[in-house]
Amino acid sequence: MxxxxxxxxxxxxxxxxxxxxxxxSQTLxxxxxxxxxxxxxxxxxxxxPHAYDSYADLFADPAIDIVYVATTHNFHYENILQALNAGKHVLAEKAITLSATQLEALVAVAASKHLILMEAQTIYHMPLYxxxxxxxxxxxxxxxxxxxxTFGSHVPYAPKDRLLNPALAGGALLDIGIYALSFARRFMTAPPKxxxxQMVKTDTGVDGQSSFLLTNANNEQVTVALNLQAKMPKMGMVAYEEGYFTVDQYPRSQEASLTHPDGLTEHLTAGDESKAMAYEIDDMAQAVATGENPTLQWTREVMTIMSQAREAWGFYYPGEQGPLV
Incomplete structure (x- = not known):
């Protein structure tokens, strides 16, 4: 590589x-x-070795091949677009954009310039899956x-905090919901519908509690529950005809349990949770080297579900215009 x-x-x-x-394997x-x-x-x-006066100066440096976008959600679209237009491949922190409309516009730009645009979503890169x-x-x-x-966090009330601030695209969906929905998509055998x-807002006006029911063409059923105001397990359960897996701490897990119909349980381990970001980095480098972007379609489908949910809730961020999907 x-x-x-x-x-x-x-x-x-x-x-x-x-x-x-x-x-x-890479150079920062x-x-x-x-x-x-x-x-x-x-x-x-x-x-x-290098610190720049501005994002624009970093984008303009021909030595840089890949940009990691770690700004808050509300700036992702603008930052990613600038990086792509500067000819850089982009690995963007989850959630990659605010909406499916934004994402599709960026995907088109990346394709036109033969660049890789990938979401830094640990679930798509951990060896356990x-x-x-x-x-x-x-x-x-x-x-x-x-x-x-399920995924729930007990976030202290701080109106200006990134998680609770509408101006920074806060809320459960883009911060923790992206993990839960990506976990589901990772296993579904056809695109989710x-x-x-349903959703309940926090006092600051962002989505604080929500639930989802999904299905697909193969009649697979998914339920997701999120909460920013009550601690809940980061737990995923995936049930097949002849057994089910449980994955605790699924965003960065290195182990899972498989329970058979007779109640017998066995354990699987793979990877190292401390290397979650290194796995993302290596996979991004591999995508740039090969021109193949195997996780992009999952990202697009999850963003579509999130955007459809926000439209159903009637929930938009300040200054957001146009359809979300």
Missing amino acids: PNYKWGIIGLGRIARSFATYFAP YGVAAHDRQRAEAFAQEFNV PAIEAAVKEQALGRLKTIQV LVAT
């Missing part, structure tokens, strides 16, 4: 984690923030029937 030079824009918490666990070449001092401090802390799929085939577990997914959904 080629060693590509990477740049990071948006130097918050998630960027720090990205830099801490950066894949050794440069970083940019809204002020030079912050970029220089980050670069010094993580041994990054191919291991589960292999076990389904090896043990002849039959057809997929049901998926149940939204059957029903």
Whole structure:
């Protein structure tokens, strides 16, 4: 796999984690923030050779091959578009955009320039999930029937916090719902269809609690429950005719349990949860090297479900215009 030079824009918490666990097969070449001092401090802390005065300066550097977008959700579309127009491949933090309409516009730009646009979604890259799929085939577990997914966080009330602030595209859906829905899509054997959904807002006006019922052409049924104001397990259950898997802490899990119809349980392990971001980085580099983007369709289908749900709720972010899907 080629060693590509990477740049990071948006130097918050998630960027720090990205830099801490950066894949050794690649080179973290440069970083940019809204002020030079912050970029220089980050670069010094993580041994990054270049700090830029602006995002535009980072995009303009011909040495950089791939940009990791770690800004808040409300800036993703603009930042990704600028990076693509500068000829950079983009790995964008989840959720990749606010809506399916935004995503499709960016996909078109990336395709026109022969660039890779990928969502940094751990579930699409953790080794555990191919291991589960292999076990389904090896043990002849039959057809997929049901998926149940939950994710709840107890977020302290802080109106300006990213998670609760409408101006920063806060709310459960884009922050934790993207994990739950991506987990479901990872196993479904045909594109999901939204059957029903409901939502309750927080006092700040973002989506705080929601539920989803999905199906598809193969009659697979999915239920998803999200909450920003009550702690719930990050638990996924995937049921086949001849057994079911449970995955605890599914966004970055390295183990799952398989329970057979007779109640017998066995355990699967694969990968290392501490390398979650390194797996994303390596897969992105592989996609750039081959020109193949195997996770993009999952990203598009999940974003469509999320956008359809928001339209059903009548929930839009400040300044959002046009249809979401």
